[in-house]
Amino acid sequence: MIEIRGLHKSFGSHEVLKGIDVSLPKGKVLVIIGPSGSGKSTLLRCFNLLEVPDRGSIKLGDHAFEFREGARISGKDIIALRKATGMVFQSLNLFPHMTALENVIEAQVTVQKRSKSEARARAKAQLEKVGLADKADSYPHKLSGGQQQRVAIARAMAVDPQVLLFDEPTSALDPELVGEVLKVMKQLAAEGMTMAIVTHEMKFAADVADHVLLMDDGRIIEQGSPQEVLHHPKTPRAVQFLNRLHGKSEE
DSSP: OEEEEEEEEEETTEEEEEEEEEEEOTTOEEEEEOSTTSSHHHHHHHHTTSSOOSEEEEEETTEEEEEOTTOOOOHHHHHHHHHTEEEEOSSOOOOTTSOHHHHHHHHHHHTSOOOHHHHHHHHHHHHHHTTOGGGTTOOGGGSOHHHHHHHHHHHHHHTOOSEEEEESTTTTSOHHHHHHHHHHHHHHHHTTOOEEEEOSOHHHHHHHOSEEEEEETTEEEEEEOHIIIIISOOSHHHHHHHHHHTTOOOO
């Protein structure tokens, strides 16, 4: 489904990604963890070219890109790739002047070119799936943070993506609202949705991930099953990070 090879990305003189190799098979869940500034969100944003890499290659389904100095990627190709992905951000970025239903309809009509009636039916089905059928006519300011994020998931799912990308989707939520969003994501994983997720929710990662990447300073320092990476890390830096995350002594 997704193959990334030799990915490099810099912002000015700061190299954020230093040669990343990632594979994500269809129907699997990849979870990316690591300290702040490790490059994990930048990597995720490269999946759909919200950030364009400097070097390396990306293949997502039938879409293949090679990045090198002087190479140009057409806007048409970028749009085609983005149509194959759905993305949920940490910010609750719904259109405030649209109802929940209208938010889920919008991308279907403008990007997928669906008819209003087809988009409405699809939007209603997705809102029901995330448990918000009764909030279809509510505006974002009337919804809790968890409800807004579930609307964002419904919006991402409504365009029938090949892969869903989540960039710390619960980090902006109050702790008591995190569970309702993770429940929806677990349901999608159980249904075989291909997903790449940046998160700090370690229990969720352990429950849902097929493969975990632990990044630090622009590189992958550990990868493998949740059991291997989260419970039996091999490198001192991984042990240090996980201990700090769980509030354990490093002695």
